[in-house]
Amino acid sequence: QSVLTQPPSVSGALGQRVTIPCTGTSSNIGAGYDVHWYQQLPGEAPKVLIYRAINRPSGVPDRFSGSKSGTSASLAITGLQAEDEADYYCQSYDSSLSSRIFGGGTKLTVL
Amino acid sequence: EVQLVQSGAEVKKPGESLKISCKGSGYKFVTSWIAWVRQMPGKGLEYMGMIYPDDSEITYSPSFQGQVTISADRSISTAYLQWNSLKASDSAMYYCARLGTLENWFDPWGQGTLVTVSS
Numbered sequence: 001q002s003v004l005t006q007p008p009s010v011s012g013a014l015g016q017r018v019t020i021p022c023t024g025t026s027s028n029i030g031a032g033y034d035v036h037w038y039q040q041l042p043g044e045a046p047k048v049l050i051y052r053a054i055n056r057p058s059g060v061p062d063r064f065s066g067s068k069s070g071t072s073a074s075l076a077i078t079g080l081q082a083e084d085e086a087d088y089y090c091q092s093y094d095s096s097l098s099s100r101i102f103g104g105g106t107k108l109t110v111l
Numbered sequence: 112e113v114q115l116v117q118s119g120a121e122v123k124k125p126g127e128s129l130k131i132s133c134k135g136s137g138y139k140f141v142t143s144w145i146a147w148v149r150q151m152p153g154k155g156l157e158y159m160g161m162i163y164p165d166d167s168e169i170t171y172s173p174s175f176q177g178q179v180t181i182s183a184d185r186s187i188s189t190a191y192l193q194w195n196s197l198k199a200s201d202s203a204m205y206y207c208a209r210l211g212t213l214e215n216w217f218d219p220w221g222q223g224t225l226v227t228v229s230s
Contacts, residue, residue, distance in 0.1 A: 036216040045206055045220040089156050099172045105155035
């Protein structure tokens with residue numbers, strides 16, 4: 001069981017908006033440690049989608065956005081496209097474990 | 112272009128040893144961390160540990176401490192992940208990823224090395 005909690009799956013219709021929550025604790029997100037998001041397309045290696053909660057690397061469409069509040073973070077995807085079907089992971093650092101940690105991952109299905 | 116290239120897929124028997132590699136290019140190898148991440152079939156990402164090649168400082172996730180060995184050869188810009196005695200449960204895709212000292216996110220990632228352990 002992951003220290004960072006994500007729903008196993010979310011879905012949305014083409015063009016719609018979805019959000020993926022990442023719930024942590026006072027020893028990781030709540031302690032102020034950075035949160036990052038990764039997208040893993042089927043059969044590919046993960047790539048960074050959002051870093052430090054709200055920042056997009058160059059090349060990532062502005063349909064993807066991140067937020068953070070308290071012990072949680074969230075990834076929002078607007079204007080869903082078929083190519084957004086992928087697994088999404090949040091990642092942070094946990095001071096109790098003294099280790100980087102990943103959320104369990106969320107599979108996005110575009111209907 | 113910053114790039115990590117991993118060694119090819121491996122098929123091993125239980126009890127055998129294995130060392131897989133991750134070669135960095137396009138940046139100063141010694142002053143960025145290289146992390147290893149496991150992904151078991153159909154499962155999520157698991158952080159294993161990382162190494163800072165400049166001084167060989169290594170940290171392991173508690174879940175992987177004592178199970179694997181991380182090392183690096185700065186002369187050839189290559190990091191390694193090693194097992195002394197493989198188990199069937201070690202079958203997984205293994206990714207390496209760069210972690211900057213200031214940019215504390217994993218980017219880029221290697222293409223992955225698939226390890227299959229079967230008798």
